């Protein structure tokens with residue numbers, strides 16, 4: 001295909017998993033051409049050692065600042081782009097990726113495809129991405145080069161092994177007056193007495209429950225099953241359950257023996273937090289709900305009929 | 316102060332749906348205000364209610380049908396709306412981020428807002444990108460995935476919701492674009508009075524020409540060429556029958572997995 005520039009993600013001293021996956025995706029896109037990996041800010045030399053992976057041709061280190069700042073990343077990527085002239089700028093579809101990838105694309109006047117889950121490079125570039133909350137997949141044909149693409153985490157395997165890539169310190173010229181936001185700290189949220197990551201069995205409730213008072217039904221089931229109650233995001237957004245019950249990308253990652261998803265559609269950000277469960281059981285009225293794509297057992301029916309019957313079966 | 320809120324009417328797919336070429340057949344779609352934009356509207360209206368002389372203007376790119384949805388935003392306290400549409404939009408399968416950015420930026424140029432709020436993502440095509448792209452186009456500062464916002468004189472203090480229950484605390488110079496995350500507030504229901512008042516509020520139908528743009532703004536290097544139902548990754552065992560029967564089957568499986576054993 002063409003040279004690829006992939007920019008990795010890190011936070012508070014660690015490379016995030018998607019960084020290693022980005023290398024695999026980047027190698028796939030580059031084909032016989034070069035894969036350039038860049039790491040911006042933080043302990044770049046230590047990061048560079050970890051990024052010396054199979055398929056990486058060069059690692060560009062941008063030693064400027066500690067944590068992610070989109071104004072710094074934007075300028076660094078613009079300058080790397082001018083220097084390397086890649087055909088694809090490959091960025092993670094993480095929260096920070098989405099905080100600068102669109103600015104990179106707009107500023108360089110390049111088309112932008114976000115949240116890629118697969119590529120086809122046989123005849124130009126085709127990107128697979130989902131729509132309508134994962135209910136359908138689509139193919140986006142990219143009729144131009146260069147292009148900016150962001151990749152979803154967890155879709156490509158992490159790159160491993162030693163590559164023997166060159167580490168090239170990149171001399172960046174950051175215009176400080178264009179850095180108009182400052183990170184002042186981080187805070188962990190979602191603490192408290194209940195630790196859903198500890199539970200062997202989770203009864204997890206989603207928007208299908210309809211009303212706050214219906215949550216009683218879910219707590220009754222949890223009691224009958226000797227399980228812990230967790231939830232999808234809207235339940236927490238509504239203030240019906242505290243943040244420490246939320247499963248997903250912005251909540252907790254759980255790996256119970258059994259995960260019972262009740263009235264949960266299975267949006268990607270939810271699945272990110274529970275796909276590692278041993279056994280997944282789903283109750284949902286929608287036969288096309290994406291949760292059934294990852295469930296082991298399921299019932300396509302109204303939770304208000306099935307859950308009471310299930311409680312009875314356990315009493 | 317003027318706040319511009321971008322709002323989109325999004326299509327929700329019914330349980331049973333049919334794909335017709337590269338789109339979902341109209342009969343399987345229901346329309347609603349994008350969930351994330353509902354929170355952005357609420358954030359804007361709360362700022363207006365707390366301040367003096369704050370105007371909230373909603374902007375949408377959408378067909379006439381979307382006025383019903385946009386009126387809901389007006390009923391919740393938005394002062395007026397701008398709806399951009401043109402024949403040129405009718406034929407595009409996919410309005411990409413670049414096109415949306417150019418159109419919304421043209422509206423922003425006319426309105427000259429001090430603050431722009433968007434949703435984190437549109438629930439239908441979920442690019443998750445329009446707000447930040449628009450910020451770059453306008454030369455505004457920005458923050459993506461904001462779940463707390465406090466406006467100061469020249470800066471705003473925001474929390475950005477990162478992955479894994481970590482929040483980033485950031486000071487952002489104004490003017491800025493913030494992409495609003497669900498849970499930042501409790502979106503109100505429109506009151507009867509609000510709904511009545513909304514009938515008298517303006518939704519200015521605006522063409523590309525009115526904005527000094529032409530049909531070339533919808534041109535894109537991206538083409539939507541296929542749409543299909545994803546293949547299942549697991550071999551799900553579905554239990555059928557009435558609730559009593561399926562619950563009994565579920566109970567058997569759960570007991571096998573050791574659930575409920577004291």
Ligand SMILES: Cc1cc2nc3c(=O)[nH]c(=O)nc-3n(C[C@H](O)[C@H](O)[C@H](O)COP(=O)(O)OP(=O)(O)OC[C@H]3O[C@@H](n4cnc5c(N)ncnc54)[C@H](O)[C@@H]3O)c2cc1C
Nearest residue numbers: 206207208232233248249250251263264265270285286303
């Ligand atoms: C940056 C970002 C981070 C996010 N982080 C998270 C996260 O950490 N966790 C998370 O969960 N989400 C997260 N989300 C939100 C996510 O995109 C979805 O909006 C959310 O997961 C949907 O929750 P849900 O499945 O409960 O609701 P819906 O998607 O509304 O699904 C409700 C389901 O209930 C079913 N249903 C309705 N009535 C019944 C009934 N009577 N019986 C049985 N079934 C019924 C419906 O068929 C539907 O499938 C995030 C989004 C973004 C953009």
Ligand SMILES: Nc1ncnc2c1ncn2[C@@H]1O[C@H](COP(=O)(O)O)[C@@H](O)[C@H]1O
Nearest residue numbers: 321375376433434436437442443444445
């Ligand atoms: N057609 C549109 N009209 C107005 N605003 C839009 C439109 N599409 C997207 N937006 C805004 O941009 C946000 C992010 O959308 P997207 O980048 O498409 O996921 C949405 O939450 C809206 O606030």
